[in-house]
Structure formats: C-alpha cells, structure tokens
Amino acid sequence: MEVLKTFPLGQYIPGNSLLHGISAKAKIIVSFWLIIIIFLLKLNFYSYLLFFFLILLGILLSSLPINYFVRSLKPVYFLVLFTFIIHFFFGEEGGRVYFRYGIIHITDNGIKMALFMSLRLIYLVLITSLLTLTTSVLELAQAIEDLLKPLNFVKFPVHEFSMMMTIAIRFVPTLLEETDKIIKAQKARGAEFGKGNLISQAKSLLPIIIPLFINAFRRANELAEAMEARCYRGAKGRTRYRVSRWTIKDLVFLTIGILYPILLLVFF
Amino acid sequence: MIQLRNVSYVYHEGTTQEKVALKDVNIEIPSPSFLAIIGANGSGKSTFARLLNGLLIPTHGDVIVDGLNSKDFENLWEIRKKVGLVFQNPDNQIIGMTVEEDVAFGCENLGLPPKEIEERIDFALKSVGMEEYRKYPPHLLSGGQKQRIAIAGILAMLPKYIVLDEPTTMLDPKGRKEIMGVVKKLYKEEKTSIILITHHMEEVVWADRIAVFNKGEIVLEGSPKEIFMKDEKLEEWGLSVPLVTKLSKCLVERGFKIPHPILTIEELSTWL
Numbered sequence: 015m016e017v018l019k020t021f022p023l024g025q026y027i028p029g030n031s032l033l034h035g036i037s038a039k040a041k042i043i044v045s046f047w048l049i050i051i052i053f054l055l056k057l058n059f060y061s062y063l064l065f066f067f068l069i070l071l072g073i074l075l076s077s078l079p080i081n082y083f084v085r086s087l088k089p090v091y092f093l094v095l096f097t098f099i100i101h102f103f104f105g106e107e108g109g110r111v112y113f114r115y116g117i118i119h120i121t122d123n124g125i126k127m128a129l130f131m132s133l134r135l136i137y138l139v140l141i142t143s144l145l146t147l148t149t150s151v152l153e154l155a156q157a158i159e160d161l162l163k164p165l166n167f168v169k170f171p172v173h174e175f176s177m178m179m180t181i182a183i184r185f186v187p188t189l190l191e192e193t194d195k196i197i198k199a200q201k202a203r204g205a206e207f208g209k210g211n212l213i214s215q216a217k218s219l220l221p222i223i224i225p226l227f228i229n230a231f232r233r234a235n236e237l238a239e240a241m242e243a244r245c246y247r248g249a250k251g252r253t254r255y256r257v258s259r260w261t262i263k264d265l266v267f268l269t270i271g272i273l274y275p276i277l278l279l280v281f282f
Numbered sequence: 283m284i285q286l287r288n289v290s291y292v293y294h295e296g297t298t299q300e301k302v303a304l305k306d307v308n309i310e311i312p313s314p315s316f317l318a319i320i321g322a323n324g325s326g327k328s329t330f331a332r333l334l335n336g337l338l339i340p341t342h343g344d345v346i347v348d349g350l351n352s353k354d355f356e357n358l359w360e361i362r363k364k365v366g367l368v369f370q371n372p373d374n375q376i377i378g379m380t381v382e383e384d385v386a387f388g389c390e391n392l393g394l395p396p397k398e399i400e401e402r403i404d405f406a407l408k409s410v411g412m413e414e415y416r417k418y419p420p421h422l423l424s425g426g427q428k429q430r431i432a433i434a435g436i437l438a439m440l441p442k443y444i445v446l447d448e449p450t451t452m453l454d455p456k457g458r459k460e461i462m463g464v465v466k467k468l469y470k471e472e473k474t475s476i477i478l479i480t481h482h483m484e485e486v487v488w489a490d491r492i493a494v495f496n497k498g499e500i501v502l503e504g505s506p507k508e509i510f511m512k513d514e515k516l517e518e519w520g521l522s523v524p525l526v527t528k529l530s531k532c533l534v535e536r537g538f539k540i541p542h543p544i545l546t547i548e549e550l551s552t553w554l
C-alpha cells in the first residue's frame with residue numbers, strides 16, 4: 015500500500031536545474047531529433063564519442079546524480095548484452111578474422127558492430143531518460159498537445175486526445191490503490207493467487223479484474239459528470255493556466271540540440 | 283434565486299425500468315441562503331442536486347436559475363457557472379495531476395486569462411485552508427483534504443450557489459469537521475448560497491432552512507427548530523434528530539425547565 019501511494023508518475027525527479035527549466039516542447043523535439051540521428055550516425059569512433067559528449071552535457075545540465083541514469087539502463091542490460099554477443103560472435107564478415115569455429119566467427123567488422131549497436135541502445139535509453147527524468151508527465155502531456163496542434167487541420171481531435179492521456183495517467187495511482195484493496199478483500203475471503211497451472215492462475219485473477227472494471231466504469235461516469243459540472247465542453251473557449259512560451263533559453267537549447275548532431279553527420 | 287416549479291424527474295421514461303425519482307417539487311432558494319436537504323436513501327436528493335445545475339433536465343416542470351431556464355440548452359453553461367456542484371466521492375471528481383491544476387480546471391473551461399486563474403487559485407486554496415498543498419499530487423492527500431480541493435475547484439469559478447451532495451459521507455469525523463468548517467465560512471464570509479445535502483443531522487443545524495425529502499417529494503420545510511420538533515414524523519421518513527435534541531427532549535420530559543428543541547451541545551450547556 016505504501017509502495018502504491020508513493021508510486022512515481024513516470025520517472026520524473028523534481029528539480030531546478032537548467033534542463034528542468036527548458037520547455038517540454040523543446041525537450042521533446044530535441045529528443046526525437048537525437049533519436050533519429052542515432053540511427054543515421056556513421057559507425058566510427060569519433061561520431062560516437064562526440065555524440066556521447068552531447069549526452070554528457072545533458073546529464074550535467076540536469077544536475078541529477080549519475081546513478082539515476084545508471085539505474086534507468088537496468089531494464090536493458092540484458093538486451094545490450096544480447097546485442098553485443100550476437101554481433102561479436104555471429105556478426106558481419108569482413109576485416110581481419112580473429113577466430114572461427116563452425117558458425118562462430120570473430121571479425122573486425124563484427125567487433126565494430128557489436129560495440130556500436132550496443133552503444134546505440136544505451137544512447138537511446140539515456141536520451142529518453144534525460145527527457146522523462148526532468149519533465150513531469152503533465153508537462154509532457156501538455157507539450158504533446160501543443161506539438162500535435164497542427165493536426166487539428168486534418169480534424170484530429172488533439173485536445174480530446176491529450177485530455178484522455180492526462181486523465182488516464184491521473185487515474186493510475188487511484189486504480190493501483192483499488193487493485194490493492196480488492197486483492198486484500200479477496201484474500202480475506204480465502205482466494206489464492208499465483209498458484210496452480212496457468213489456467214487456474216488466470217481464473218484466480220477474474221475476481222480482481224471484474225470488480226476493477228466495474229468500478230472503473232462507474233468512476234468514468236462520475237468523472238464525466240464532475241467535468242461537465244465544472245463547465246467543461248471540450249476545447250471550445252478554453253484557456254490554459256500554464257501557457258508555455260518560448261524563451262531565449264529554449265531557443266538556444268533547440269539550436270544546439272539540432273545543429274550539433276547535424277555537424278556530426280556532416281564532418282564524421 | 284433558484285426556482286423549481288412543479289418539477290418531476292423520471293429515469294428511463296417509457297421503458298420497463300421507468301423510475302419516478304422526483305414528484306411535483308416546488309421550492310424557492312433565495313440568494314444568499316443556507317438550505318439543507320435531508321431524506322432517506324433513494325428519496326431523490328441527488329436527482330434534485332443534478333437538476334439544480336442542469337446535469338439533469340426536468341421531465342416535467344421548470345428549474346429557473348436567476349431567470350435562466352435549464353430547459354433551454356443555450357442556458358446550461360451559464361447555469362453551471364452560477365451553480366457549482368460538489369459530489370460525494372472526492373476521488374472521482376479530481377481531474378488535475380496537481381492540486382493547482384485541478385483547481386484551475388473549471389477556470390480554464392470558463393476561458394479566463396492565466397493571470398486571473400492564478401489569483402483565483404490563491405483565493406480558493408486559502409478559503410479551504412490548503413495553500414501549502416498547491417503543488418501536491420492529489421492522490422497523496424487525505425479524504426477530507428481531497429474534498430476540500432474539490433470545493434476549491436468549484437469556488438475558483440466564483441459560483442453564486444454551491445450544491446454539496448453528501449460531501450462528508452466518505453470522510454472520517456475529522457474530515458467531516460473540516461468540510462463543515464469550510465462550508466459555514468463560505469456562507470458567512472463569502473455570502474455564497476449553500477445547498478447542503480446530507481444525512482448527518484448534526485450538520486444541518488447551521489442551515490437557515492431545511493427541506494425534507496421522502497420518496498421524491500418535499501414533505502416538510504422549515505427552520506431547523508421547526509423541523510426537529512417533529513421527531514416522530516422524521517422517524518417515519520427514515521430520519522432521526524441530532525443526539526443532543528433527543529437528550530434535551532428526554533430532559534424536558536423529566537421536568538427540566540429547558541426549551542425544546544435544542545440543536546447544539548453549546549446551547550444545551552448554557553441552559554443547564
């Protein structure tokens with residue numbers, strides 16, 4: 015229960031660093047741009063090193079302890095290792111051959127690919143972590159709404175879409191708490207979870223899922239009423255309390271974040 | 283003033299599940315005033331609340347808020363601006379991911395400029411005594427605090443009337459006291475009209491007027507003293523009188539020279 019109560023929405027760590035203060039829109043644009051660049055980056059030592067400097071700069075600007083970033087890599091340790099091994103032992107032919115036995119072969123190209131592909135994965139995770147560690151879910155949702163606004167022209171319901179996301183996220187802790195309550199209630203009635211074969215385990219989950227769904231629908235109903243009672247009528251005539259305007263800081267961030275990787279592509 | 287003229291409400295009209303929730307209700311709610319609504323479960327109180335701000339439209343009759351009839355679709359938005367509604371379950375009426383975001387929600391819908399929203403958040407949070415929780419995520423608050431945020435969300439829209447539908451039912455005694463404190467203060471200091479639906483009799487003694495609902499009808503209307511005189515009638519409708527009132531009645535029957543009915547402990551102790 016205590017765990018659920020303090021359940022973090024996203025990975026966001028509140029702070030006052032320079033990176034925290036950059037508008038979420040700029041951070042999202044730069045993150046996406048960097049992710050695209052990673053896939054275009056030439057596979058040589060200097061590109062990867064200089065790209066890493068950019069990430070390092072981001073980490074420094076976030077003023078967050080390095081172990082947050084190390085921790086964020088945990089879910090992909092295995093994937094990185096797997097990628098590395100596949101490329102190292104079974105990778106591309108070419109260059110000097112160091113070892114060959116059956117289908118196993120260690121070559122120059124293989125080692126190079128093993129290194130760069132693993133780094134690619136690590137960079138991807140670090141970039142998304144930089145974004146999500148320094149930007150709250152709320153800021154993200156609003157920024158996405160702003161960035162998607164042009165889609166209004168093709169009749170995409172941008173406001174409704176982002177409202178939906180925001181509310182879904184807002185109800186995560188509430189629903190977790192409720193799941194916990196239901197599990198306890200069912201246990202008190204003698205239900206057992208996680209025992210027996212797959213089918214009986216799945217069956218034992220029904221007494222949790224069904225009340226959870228029924229309650230979720232009731233909640234949705236009540237929430238809709240509460241929103242209507244507070245004069246909600248979609249995007250029409252609506253203003254926003256938090257308006258994010260572009261500042262010089264954001265523009266500098268955006269320029270560097272976009273130009274630096276282009277230079278990398280051009281010169282290396 | 284909110285006027286209800288011959289208002290009836292039928293759920294699922296014309297189907298086999300047809301259910302008459304309100305029958306021919308007539309009442310006038312002046313502004314400012316503090317009206318309390320009491321009645322057993324299923325007597326139509328929540329239906330009444332939803333009619334006041336146009337969430338429901340009467341099947342027969344008219345609901346008129348400051349001259350605006352809720353039957354006219356064009357009026358609904360104006361009516362909801364004037365009549366704020368606070369629901370029973372605080373969890374299901376909080377929309378924002380932080381306290382201030384939630385309080386801002388109604389103001390954003392009204393199309394107010396950010397600067398004014400800011401001021402209104404300050405005012406609303408101060409009124410409910412939650413200034414220091416501005417940046418908090420609501421799910422970390424207690425039930426009473428969440429309900430105070432819900433009230434602040436309505437307050438920030440500066441409604442003329444606030445309808446509270448059993449706002450303390452899901453709260454512990456401490457939370458209940460907090461909410462009643464806020465409600466009394468709003469009425470006394472902000473001159474907001476209060477329509478309080480409750481089944482805690484201790485909460486209605488502060489009202490100017492009480493209306494008693496039974497099976498979809500208003501069966502009694504009057505000041506708290508007038509209402510609690512009729513304790514036998516109330517029992518019949520599934521209601522009780524405050525404990526102090528019961529006690530003072532016993533005392534009167536034993537020959538104590540005190541007035542009847544007595545509504546609060548303070549009142550009783552001054553007489554004894």
Ligand SMILES: Nc1ncnc2c1ncn2[C@@H]1O[C@H](COP(=O)(O)OP(=O)(O)O)[C@@H](O)[C@H]1O
Nearest residue numbers: 293301303321322323324325326327328329330
């Ligand atoms: N959505 C609904 N559909 C059908 N019947 C309803 C609905 N809501 C309430 N009712 C019925 O209307 C009557 C009055 O309900 P309600 O106004 O919620 O009473 P109260 O708030 O006093 O408990 C009850 O008999 C209830 O069963």
Ligand SMILES: [Mg+2]
Nearest residue numbers: 327328329448
């Ligand atoms: Mg009710």
